[in-house]
Amino acid sequence: MIAALTQLLVMQLLGEVVAHWLALPVPGPVLGMLFLFVALVLRGGPDAELQATSGNLLQHLSLLFVPAGVGIMVHLHRVADEWLPLLLSLLISTAATLVVTALVMKLFMRAPATSGDTP
Amino acid sequence: MTPPINEIWVYLSASPLLGLTITLLAYQAAFWLYRRSGMNPLANPVLIAVTILVLFLTLTATSYETYFAGAQFVHFLLGPATVALAIPLYTQFRRVRSLLLPVLAGLVAGSLTAALSAIAVARLFGASLPTQLSLAPKSVTTPIAMGIAERIGGIPSLTAVLVIVTGILGAVGARYIFDAMQIRDPAIRGFAIGVAAHGIGTARAFQISEQAGAFAALAMGLNGALTALLLPLVLGWLG
Numbered sequence: 001m002i003a004a005l006t007q008l009l010v011m012q013l014l015g016e017v018v019a020h021w022l023a024l025p026v027p028g029p030v031l032g033m034l035f036l037f038v039a040l041v042l043r044g045g046p047d048a049e050l051q052a053t054s055g056n057l058l059q060h061l062s063l064l065f066v067p068a069g070v071g072i073m074v075h076l077h078r079v080a081d082e083w084l085p086l087l088l089s090l091l092i093s094t095a096a097t098l099v100v101t102a103l104v105m106k107l108f109m110r111a112p113a114t115s116g117d118t119p
Numbered sequence: 120m121t122p123p124i125n126e127i128w129v130y131l132s133a134s135p136l137l138g139l140t141i142t143l144l145a146y147q148a149a150f151w152l153y154r155r156s157g158m159n160p161l162a163n164p165v166l167i168a169v170t171i172l173v174l175f176l177t178l179t180a181t182s183y184e185t186y187f188a189g190a191q192f193v194h195f196l197l198g199p200a201t202v203a204l205a206i207p208l209y210t211q212f213r214r215v216r217s218l219l220l221p222v223l224a225g226l227v228a229g230s231l232t233a234a235l236s237a238i239a240v241a242r243l244f245g246a247s248l249p250t251q252l253s254l255a256p257k258s259v260t261t262p263i264a265m266g267i268a269e270r271i272g273g274i275p276s277l278t279a280v281l282v283i284v285t286g287i288l289g290a291v292g293a294r295y296i297f298d299a300m301q302i303r304d305p306a307i308r309g310f311a312i313g314v315a316a317h318g319i320g321t322a323r324a325f326q327i328s329e330q331a332g333a334f335a336a337l338a339m340g341l342n343g344a345l346t347a348l349l350l351p352l353v354l355g356w357l358g
Contacts, residue, residue, distance in 0.1 A: 068194060085240070
């Protein structure tokens with residue numbers, strides 16, 4: 001687990017360094033994901049330890065958003081002032097994004113869809 | 120002689136242990152409920168855990184700052200978890216490569232829809248300009264979204280909250296929308312949820328299937344990069 005965690009952190013660190021160095025608009029962890037992906041292609045896949053550790057981390061990805069979500073406490077007054085436009089904007093725009101993305105992808109897809117589990 | 124309970128509380132509330140522990144406890148409780156509901160999207164674990172924590176902190180008059188001193192250890196793991204998304208992406212790479220054109224077309228269409236429809240609806244219903252601009256990057260993962268908000272004149276900390284709410288809405292609503300549209304392909308469902316609802320949508324997709332999760336992770340990364348590049352330009356053209 002420690003070796004895998006170290007690999008992930010090294011990739012993140014590399015990502016941060018490159019993002020700041022080249023003043024890229026992409027955050028370090030996203031670049032780190034790209035670097036690890038390239039490393040996996042070069043290496044022909046993750047070792048069992050990396051596979052297991054990232055599986056554990058990703059299975060509870062939703063936990064990691066909880067501290068930032070609790071931050072809504074700080075903005076309750078601002079949210080209360082403009083709650084109607086905020087709520088309508090988030091609802092309509094999120095639904096529209098799901099619909100448009102899925103429709104456009106389907107339109108560009110010629111092969112018949114495979115069946116599988118559904119999110 | 121044992122110290123009175125309020126002295127123990129004063130000691131605990133000043134230490135990061137409490138913020139960290141209640142975050143994990145609230146999430147365990149939320150995840151238990153989510154499981155019990157048969158992974159029903161309406162029982163979203165982020166939503167339930169955040170509600171429990173906000174109630175607890177409000178009742179005990181604990182500030183978010185104090186709470187975050189402990190919760191930051193969980194928050195920090197978002198970085199390595201984002202890096203770890205490379206692994207499912209690698210596993211699913213053959214399918215991703217075979218769908219390159221639909222993926223890119225869906226990305227551009229979804230990215231523009233997310234930002235422009237958020238601004239348009241907020242403007243229509245009379246939101247202030249800083250609020251409209253804070254809403255624009257709402258479908259992008261938190262660190263990128265805050266950077267974009269700062270650059271275009273929004274309020275970064277407000278954006279962070281709107282991003283989380285968007286993620287929860289997307290994770291809760293996606294199944295009903297896709298079912299109504301009769302879209303079953305896990306690649307499309309995963310990718311669309313990743314474009315619309317970033318990491319929280321991705322988390323939901325992973326709890327269901329690895330393929331949907333990999334496409335959601337891909338969408339989250341690509342949409343973050345594209346929105347960061349495109350949104351300042353598009354807003355410049357629109358004035």
